[in-house]
Amino acid sequence: MGGPRVVRRGQLRPRERTPNIMLKKIQKSVTQSQVWKSIFRVGIPTDNRKRALAMLGNVVLHLHPIKVKKSGLRMSYTWCMGGTAFFLFLVETITGLLLMFYYRPTVEYAYFDMVDLREAAAFGIMRELHRWGAHLMVIAVWLHMFRVFMTGSYKPPREFNWNVGVVLLVLTLLLSFTGYLLPWDQLAIWAITVGSNMARATPFVGTEGPGSALLQLGGTKLIHVGSDARFALIAGRTIGGGTLIRFYVLHCVGIPFVAAFLIAVHFWRVRKDGGISGPV
């Protein structure tokens, strides 16, 4: 980017009034308008001061520091996997929101809303984007953890952020798991059946878990099929309408909120722990 080129009228022959120059004029009048300037205070940065201001003045960009280590900038160092996981989280949020317009979490409607989404909805790939994006996000989070391990970035001072990350990993899996039920097809309910049957075997709080028989009060068992961990998870003795609404609320509201909060903490700590790790 050079400085703005001054075009004086008399110097141009008609042949040179190319679209290019017209474009420049339009660009100039747009970027110097009051509206534009009110939004983008700095404009395209041309010097270091403006490069810094560009990062500070923008709420999204100011997640970043003004300068970064060259070693941490390299794709071959970070694999861009944390960023990919975050980007996919955003994709999931947006496509998920669009899906919510069509989807009703009840036993009567859920499946047929899926069929409609497939057959009638405009932009019929929202469900695909959401599903493949979710699979990809799980993979991206694993690879991100793998990278963080291989660069030893969990070592001091980043121990805590590694732990925030582990919780995010669990939340990512739970998001995926709760979402898996929502299409309400055979794949969905049986996958969740297999998954949630495990809860029955939780030590002490599952009916078939070791130690649950010990929890008695005056001879009555406290833990039975109507009160154990599996019952709490699927809101009933079998997977049904209650499970659907429970998973729906967790999937669309509960877990995303917690995850978004923890991602904020995670990013804050990346900065506070001294930016992307590098050798000292």
Place this chain on the structure above:
Amino acid sequence: MDAIKDLINYLSYPKWSFTLSLVVFFVLLWSKRLWTRSGGLIMFVVSVLAFCLSLLDPNFRSVVAKPDNVPIVMMVFLVGYFLWLALYKAHRNDELIERGEPTFEKSEVEDKIFTWPDLVFIEFICMILLMIGLVIWSIVLQAPLEEPANPSVAPNPSKAPWYFLGLQEMLVYFDPWMAGVVLPGLIIVGLMAIPYIDTNPKGNGYYTFKERKTEISLFLFGFLVLWCQMIVIGTFLRGPNWNFFGPFEFWDTEKIEPLVNVDLSEIIWIKVLGVGLPSHWFFREIFGIVLLSLYLLVLPVVLSKTRGFKRYYGKMGPSRFYIGVSLFLVMMLLPIKMYFRWALNLKYFIHIQEFFFNV
């Protein structure tokens, strides 16, 4: 061709393929030549070629091309690529360290670059490429939608979502309270404990293998050999009734595998000692209880005094050492139980059905 397929089917049975994977894993760790550009290229070409050849087989194709299985194929290749990348960079750095030169990262760490435009543009381009990839994927491959949910008709096999199939595969060897609750819980606890157990100050912020051999080997063993491999087995190689099927085998619903598993108590009291099972559970299971206590409670103490491990005990101190070793031993319960199953048809070390306490 069929003979080769049969051989591969046979070798892919867990008792062979798991053993094979252990061998491959140690070769991978010791090898230096694989972690070069040419080594990587060869591994890539060979694996892509093997994959494409396998696609010619209809049985292989029908499993791999299930829409929900496509991401797992992708994961296998991505994990492979990034494993190569990490170890490639680690070995290059190790060479630099050996020559007394600063690591690749070290030589650049002082160099501070403006975030605008360098980082912002990288992120922008990554986002666009990812989005394009995702849109193409979504157009080409429709998200699966099967028959409406029907609680009275269970599909065979019924599988959990793919990222939990490693846990479902563990159900072959452990009861649900172990495979579904205790072991996953300990995976999370173990991951969280890593930064506090690992006291090695080296290898912080750069790739290296030499300076962190133990840590990297343990982590890769858990991540690749146990977690990823079990997912691959559970996804691609487990068919109706959770029976095992080789990659080129037809998923036959009628396939019957005899269930001949016996408990440790039965092996010892009946087969070895020739007396019947004692009626009280404690005496019946005494051997399993002793064995497991020795393994989980006594072995860590013994290890702290053995030659190879004493070094770590000194460096880490007692609490880190015992927590770390215990987590490691619990992880190793899985392969140990697998080999007991294959060698002796062992069902449980301890089988106290009275309390649902089966290990």
